[in-house]
Amino acid sequence: RVLNKEVDNTTKAYCSFLATKCIEVKRTTGQHPGGIVVIPADMDIFDFTPFQHPADDPNAEWLTTHYEFASMHDSVLKLDELGHVDPVALRMQCYLTGIDISDAAEAIPLDDKKVLSLFGSPKALKLHSNPLGFKTGAIALPEFGTSFVQGLLEEAKPSTFNDLLIISGLSHGTDVWNNNAEDIIVKQGRTLNDVVGCRDDIMNYLISMGMDPSMSFHIMEDVRHGKGTGGNPEYEIEMKKHNIPDWYQESLKKIKYLFPRAHAAAYVIGAVRVAWFKLYHPLEFYATYFTCRCDKFDIKVMSGSLEKIVSRIHEIQGNPEASDVDQEELIADTAACEMVDRGYKIENISLMESEASTWKVCKERNSVIPPFKAISGFPVLAAEGIVAARKEGGEFLSQQDLMDRVKSTLNVEESKKEGKDVYYSIGDSALQALDDLGALKGLSKTNQMSLFDF
Known part of the structure; x- marks a missing residue:
């Protein structure tokens, strides 16, 4: 019996054939809140992917694509309609302190040395005993308060706004920090400015070393998509010709995903503004x-x-x-x-x-x-x-x-x-x-x- 129906030998064979096609097909949906796939008006969703009802609820308002977006990103548009707590929190802090939200950008500086010091030390907070042994003052700051990023801050020791941009990229990328930039900084004694933090860093560095802008761009794109540089011998020849260090090339080969610098900048600006309130209010x-x-x-x-x-x-x-x-x-x-x-x-x-x-x-x-x-x-x-x-x-x-x-x-x-x-x-x-x-x-x-x- 299949689905409570009697089947003959022919149907059993066909069911076995269908079963082989189901092997390794996802049984659950990995849902990204706010990830919206946009299908052209003259086409159908089934031209790209089957869909599923989230949590097997046929009455659900939204549907979930069956295939991962990685298999569709060259064909359809995806919007990340993410909700962020940061604007809500900034508005509340401004309200409580009497700062006009429309003036927040001018009222809250991004280069205050005491504020920036919180990302490397709790000293400016004037803790009385520090019973938990905080190494930074970034506890409770958005994007910088997790134990992983706290450890990253301790080892990388940021001192400037640009350092924080790099750290934001390192913490959001895949295979960018662990067994990669971490070793370059800790074991090789290099600085944050030496490592790849955001995807833009690759193109800008290669161009600064005299490489062709178009090739520099394509190397950046391949690396940020996890393709590395090893698959294209022309890349390696050109990088060697322009004295790109071997350790830098090896670092590029390990990267699976890289954060855009503009995205990192948005996160860091928000974190620094919140840090300003933490220190002064x-x-x-x-x-x-x-x-x-x-x-x-x-x-x-x-x-x-x-x-x-x-x-x-x-x-x-x-x-x-x-x-x-x-x-x-x-x-x-x-x-x-x-x-x-x-x-x-x-x-x-x-x-x-x-x-x-x-x-x-x-x-x-x-x-x-x-x-x-x-x-x-x-x-x-x-x-x-x-x-x-x-x-x-x-x-x-x-x-x-x-x-x-x-x-x-x-x-x-x-x-x-x-x-x-x-x-x-x-x-x-x-x-x-x-x-x-x-x-x-x-x-x-x-x-x-x-x-x-x-």
């Missing part, structure tokens, strides 16, 4: 970072002492079975460690001060205040309802008053959508979560006054 930086780039928090840990934060970090790092949630929490804890070590504070959830979803800056107390959303599993409607209820009626008299007022507060936005009155909601589990954090301290359970309250 730390509270606004951390409030934005926790709001835009972190999803999981342990507020009990983060609002505790530096020792408590460090202990939790070591606990997660030392657990080989740490969950994905633990790893996400580790990201926030690491930034919290740096922040507290700089002399700032993370407060507990506050009924009267916490926002629904964004972290809040408190200049008076040199601190940031977490939102209700930072509590794991806390309902959105409960978070928004608490904020709306306190704006409408001020302080809460009791836990009962809190629940009653949230449930009787009109959700204006949802009411407009539904065409009828819709109210916020809050349940016992949300109240318990607040109580567990000590956020209900001082609130009696009911409005009824008790002698034991005195």
